[in-house]
Amino acid sequence: MSTTAAFPAAARQAFGGAYPNDPVRLNHGLVGHRLLTLDALADLAQALPSDSIEYNPGNLPIGIAPEAVPTPQLGVIDTIRRIGDAGSWVALKRIEQVSEYAELLRDTLGELQDIVVPRTGPMLQLEGFVFITSPGGVTPFHFDPEHNILLQIRGSKVMTMFPVEDEELLSAQAHEAFHLGQHHRNLPWRDAFAAKGTTWELTAGEALHVPVKRPHWVQNGPEASISLSVTWRSEWSYAEADARAFNAVLRKAGLTPKSPGLYPDQNRAKALAYRAIRRVRG
Incomplete structure (x- = not known):
């Protein structure tokens, strides 16, 4: 699809020094990619099945129960096209269901195989997610079970990340319930947790390796944002x-x-x- 590398040599070296357990900031080359513009993403939303689209108001608290999330007022296509003033965030999930995005995902993660495979085995269940967020929008406190690299395409955001092994933040029972399908990814939040977090600011052209199940929440910057999350599972995960x-x-x-x-x-x-x-x- 493109001869431009997603991850330059310096980024691959930094990733190699951190994977799989440590977060690390990387540079990437996907800013301005034709599949990651607002118009292209509006078309992608039309092509994806409805269960692969999530969109919510953006002015959410850090911790919120899933049943308390209010219903958005705009449809998803209008939300994407008006993201600058829509006060929302949109998640387009499993973008590899559309062939061009599957190729983009394979090409991007293929650049890291020689680092990943010797450590955690083959890259399994490759999935991509795009997040389109209004200025100031918040993604609540949660964790994800995949190996993940978040690439900032447009705008900026700050991710606050927490230690995965701290069971005051995330109890053993909460881990277990998640893997049994018994609770939503959003996690209960207490203000006392804030002191344990580390903040990572991302601007366009920067990326962040997010290790498996690291609890985090995200605050969008003052402009509309587009982020691409490329994920995979491993036999270890x-x-x-x-x-x-x-x-x-x-x-x-x-x-x-x-x-x-x-x-x-x-x-x-x-x-x-x-x-x-x-x-x-x-």
Whole structure:
């Protein structure tokens, strides 16, 4: 699609020094890409199935229950085209369902395979997400189960990221419930958490590696923003998820299991045990 590298040599070197457990700022070359303009993204929203589109008012608190999020007033196409004054944020999910965006995702992540594969194994379940956000918009406190690089295409934003291993922020039970499909990605917020966060400001042409399940919230800058999130799973990330689910089984039996370890801990025994249970249950 394009001969321009998404990640220059310096970015690949920085990523190699951080992956998989540490956040790191990178530079990228996708600013101005024809598939990432507002007009192109409005067309993408029309092409995606409705369950791959989420849009909400942008003036949300850092912590909000999913049922408390108000209903947006504009349709998604009008919201994208008027994002500068719509007071909203739009998430276009799994953009690889449209062939040109699948190619963009494969090309972008393909530049990192030689770094990723020796450490966490093959890049699995490649998915892309685009976030289109009005000035000042907030994405509430949450975490994601994928390996993730967030590329800022237009405008600016500040991500505040928190330690994944701090169970005051995110309890073992919350991890387990997430992997059993029992709670929304948004997390309860307390003002006391703020002191534990590290802020990362991104401007157009910058990107941020967000390690698996790092809790974070995002404040958009003073201009409309476009961001591209390129994500993948690994056997390690799946093993961590299945080990968490197996811990829920142990907890239900009255035990107090140890939380799974960060990479390079493989969590293999618990993961295999839970996969066996899942097969038995069908």
